[in-house]
Amino acid sequence: MKFIKADWDPELHGFRLDAGAYLAELPGLRAGLPPGAWSFASDPGHYDISGATRCVKDLEPAGIHLATDKSAGLVLEFAPNRWKHDSGLRISYSGVTHFSVDHEHSIDRMLVGTVLLDEILPDEDGGCTHEIALTDASITVRCADLQAVWEDAG
Structure with a gap:
């Protein structure tokens, strides 16, 4: 990720997370992000x-x-963490040109497990790139736009 920090800190035995640089940059990205991604x-x-x-x-x-089919659609579903979330998240991507899941296997005791943070940046073709950092992997989607909906876990 370009602005978001989601790095393992061996001294803390945990992740150091910081969205500050991205949040500072975000207002300037508005014109370049598609409507769903911006929202x-x-x-x-x-x-x-x-x-x-x-x-x-x-x-x-x-x-x-x-x-x-040839619609270039992709849907990612995320279940709520029972200690934190009331709802799960469904992200529907349109016009997908790239999708990858990269496993790092750098922390043996952790599963791919949970989302750390994510970052959405404008793409040169008018779409966006969405990168999601997980505890031991990352997901990258390049698309025309996305629609994120929080859905009841029940």
Whole structure:
């Protein structure tokens, strides 16, 4: 990620997370981000790690659905963390030109597990790139736009 920091700190035995540089840059990205991406990235609770139920931190990957036709659609589902979230998150991507999941395997005791933070940046073709840092992997999606919907866990 370019602005978001989500790095393992061996001294802390935990992750050092910082969205400050991205939040400072975000107003300047508005004109370059598609409407759905802007709406999701600029939601006031998105990066409120201290407790907002709409913060992506600690969500758990729950499903990947790739379109089987030529629509270039992709849906990622995230289950709520039972200690933090009231709802899960479904992100629907349109016009997908790239999708990857990269496993790092740098912390043996952790599973791919949970979301640390994410970052959405404008792409040179008018779309966006969405990178999601997980505890031991990352997801990258390049697309025309995305729609993020918080859904009841029940």
